[in-house]
Amino acid sequence: MSTRFNYAKVYPQVLEKMLEMENFAKSTGIEPKLYELIKIRASQINGCAFCLNMHTVDSRALGEEERRIYLLDAWRETTYYTEKEKAALELTEYVTKISEAGVPDEVYDRVRKQFDEKETIGLVIVINTINSWNRIAISTKMMPPA
Structure with a gap:
């Protein structure tokens, strides 16, 4: 399998705007390790x-434990994640698959027990940003480095 085309070369403004979105998402105050867990979980789903x-x-560069990375797609089945992380991961799943069930009130309530309103919209922005990156990468068949 090979990359279809280099979207950033063909349309540099796309990369520029996506990086603006990424920088904004990083500025929302979501903890860096949680930020990466959200990005991994959405990327697994997609x-x-x-x-x-x-x-x-x-x-890994942030010092995340290997087992927490390996077991992320089974986060409900382990005790390796905090209640705060679990709420964010559940929201990640529902927002990533939003056409299936929206975001149920009970999920929103669990998130709000762990995050204030500003943090909650921050989570949604982080989730949306990685979903946008995923869709660009999948559509253009971007490959990880060898």
Whole structure:
């Protein structure tokens, strides 16, 4: 499999605007380790190899435990994640698959027990940003480095 085309070369403004969105998402105050867990989880759901590779590397660079990276797609089945992280991961799943069920009130309530309103919209922005990156990478068949 090979990359279809280099979108950033063809349309540099796309990369520029996506990086603006990324920088804004980083400024929302979401803890860096949680930020990366959200990006990994959404990328798992979307099947984005490029982003999975990038964000597992980034997560390790922040000192994340290997087992928490390996078990992320089974976060409900472990005790390795805090209640705050679980709320964010659940929101990540619902926002990533928003056409299936929206975001149920009970999910929103769990998130709001852990995050204030500003943090909650910050989470939504982080989730939307990685979903946008995933869709660009998958559509253009971006490949992780060899």
